[in-house]
Amino acid sequence: MSKEPARIRLANAAFALFDERGYEQTTVDDIAERAGVGRTTFFRHYRSKEAVIFPDHDRLLELIRDRLATSSHSTALVAVSDAVRLVLLHYIEEGDLARRRYGLTSKVPALRDREIASVARYQRLFREFIAEWMGDPTTSASLKAELMAASVVAAHNHVLRRWLRGESREPVAEIDEAMSEVLALFPAPSTREGAADAGGTTIVAFRTAQDLDALLPSLRRLVDGGPAS
Structure with a gap:
């Protein structure tokens, strides 16, 4: 042998x-x-x-970065799910070693701090990718990207810990389901072009003291493109 x-x-x-x-x-x-x-x-x-104890975090980050880089705007969320699955599969392939690491980091504060720092690096990578995908520099969009990244990492860690504790027999199926639920919370941003091309009618509701019959002539002129009196 x-x-x-x-x-x-x-x-x-x-x-x-x-x-x-x-x-x-x-x-x-x-x-x-x-x-x-x-x-x-x-x-x-x-x-x-x-x-x-932590030999592969840099390599895993590169794998995530490479997978995200191959996506387009329309496949970005698929790439996020694939990247999360890559990390989970890595731990599953480690088998008993991953479980021994989990037990050790649970008992040694310095190692637990290192694990937390590593998780933060994953989350930052997802946040930067999601923020770029959204293409919106506003504060609200930045917060949304942060929330999405945190949710993605939380879903992964939830499934991973269940597997590490021996509570999950099908972790890959669980992570796919978990990511579907997470990404459903954050619908894809619509592009400016899409918003401009979208047809339909926009109705704005407001309250006034005037009767409806008195308002109708003005409303009709607005619909026809004329000035309201």
Whole structure:
């Protein structure tokens, strides 16, 4: 049987030592020794002890960015859903390692803070993409983009944590359903061209002390394009 790659051996050794001794009490040298490699090999694969726990956030951010970049205005929300699914699938593929990380970050405040910071990076990426998709620099649009991004990340984290706790047997189906519900809350913005080309009739209601019969002649002149008296 072929030997496991050093990167995997280091990760397994690190989590085993974290369980046995605690995160703070485990050193890089301890991890390297348990994995049967030298200190130099450790730093060839990981920048720090913390990086063993969070090795792939930068790569995941790049995957999200690449998926979003391939979308058009009409497929932007599909791209958001696909990007969220990519992240979930990554954790599912990690399997037990993801669950061990979840247990560790739940117990170590410094790691929990790192996890929160990582989530904020995902949310900022979605917010910037959504804001650009909306194409509206107003304050209300900026708030809407922030709310959409927060909802997208919250939906992902809800499904991911259910899977990590063993409560979800079909996490991919759950994330698809969750994203459908989230995106339904935020209808696509209409373009200026679409608004100009949209036909139909706009009716403005107002209250006045005059009788309807007295108003009708003025209303008819307005409809016909003439001045109201």
